[in-house]
Amino acid sequence: MYKSSTRSFPVYDSLRQAIIEQALKPGVKLPEDSIGETFGVSRTTVRNALVRLDAEGLVDLQPNRGASVAVPTIEEAYDIFEMRQCLEREVMQRLCKMDTKPIIKSLKAHLAQERKYLDVDTTRSIRLAGEFHILLAELTGSKILANYVNEIVSRCSLILARFAQAHSAKCGLDEHTEIIAAIEAGDAERAVSHMHHHLHGVQDRALLNPDEEGKNDISEILARYVTPST
Structure with a gap:
């Protein structure tokens, strides 16, 4: 990908x-x-x-x-997460206005891959978690939005690598499941709320514990x- x-x-x-x-x-x-x-x-x-x-x-x-x-500095980390909230809010709103059937099919296929490698292959699990968000942006059909999300998700990987505390990836998997359910229902408000909660969870799990x-x-x-x- x-x-x-x-x-x-x-x-x-x-x-x-x-x-x-x-x-x-x-x-x-x-x-x-x-x-x-x-x-x-x-x-x-x-x-x-x-x-x-x-x-x-x-x-x-x-x-x-x-x-x-x-x-990344701690100041950059907070700024990047704030910008990510704005971008992914837009993604949720756009997806919920579209025909969600093909969208949900793609998302559930990706979620199955996340579940398959959970606690089995940490490296691949990390990558798949980020690619879930990039896939969401791609499914809007906007190349510009997808490019911005792709870049900011990648930069979040650096933040996680520098500051992240140990945690179970299951938290993120459960939250991805909730986001998919909200999109499937066409409920933009709920989808935005779940994404907001999810990204705050990622941020909280990421900051602050420099790893040497x-x-x-x-x-x-x-x-x-x-x-x-x-």
């Missing part, structure tokens, strides 16, 4: 996924030579990917200092994201 269509950006896709899945933590250095060797590409290709991720707020690219995974894990070798981490050549 959300892979770039350009063959020249496999590094971008893989780095982005590793950041969203929290395999690459905020502050981790992203050396161009190591990444290039891992993916078998030039430093120019790596630099292009890093520039793109920098524009999305996922990477901090500094002249003469190289790149690292972006480290041991550093892993970036080549070892990214090796899991290399797509074999066909």
